[in-house]
Amino acid sequence: MAYIIIDKERCKGCYFCIEFCPKNIIVISKEHNKLGYFPAEFPMEDEDKCTGCKTCASMCPDMAIEVYK
């Protein structure tokens, strides 16, 4: 049981978290943010799958991810 919160206004849609998530939970949002990027999104219904490994956060170049466990 863990989840992440992605600050969608910081995210620039580089796909690093999506690439490195070992559970392949993170997806790209269907709506763009104020900067015009399509940010990454964590579907809250996948909370059970997330292990809180922090891999996404450790690769995020924009410090947009917070991890809760």
Next chain:
Amino acid sequence: MNRIFKRPDSLTDANTHFCPGCTHGIAHRLIAEVMDELGITDNTIGIPGVGCCVFLYTYFPIDVLEAPHGRAPACATGMKRAQPDKIVFVYQGDGDLAAIGTSEVIHAANRGENITIFFINNSVYGMTGGQMAPTTLLGQQTTTSPYGRDFQSEGYPIRMAELLATLEGVAYSTRVALHSPKHVNQARKAVRKAFEMQMNGMGFSMVEMLSTCNTNWRVSPLEALKTIENEMIPYYPLGVFKERTGKDFL
């Protein structure tokens, strides 16, 4: 539920100006995390070079001195000598450290100045538009080497970590990469070691980080990570090239 990962306290709330997927952001975070761990945020002075790293003062809530292009190690020398109780770190790119500031970094290293240098090697001049740097790989196309870098006219890429490791004044010289979670963890350890070297008064420490510049390499952020793995690491091997211990301290 507890928060187990958050934005480091040693970073301000400002959004970075870096391109999407630029590993400068990861390097900034690693330095901030280590500053948090060591509790040195209030006692640190940062000196960025010129290039994409120049907005260091926006992102770190510390005192920052802006140096002329390439002269950051010389400024850091003066800062550390004037205020020896402060932690002084330099953050430079490859156009800054390996081209314009080669003289400054080599002499600062040779004097064994007690400073820490973070060297971001992305093999091009990033901010000015992707021109060829001394670290550009052979055959790599840039705006000033449109047919690929040729050793007969432009020479070979320069390996700064190995070069500085040959100097007596250097306490710690290492090369890390920022293209995968495993390598990012190794980079964090290297950053911490470099700061500890300075705090223990061991002398000059330098961490070279292989970084991406997907905009000027004209690839996607994820392809740029693969470029580090497949093209940069074969020429720029990772590892510790010099590490001074307490025993052989002069």
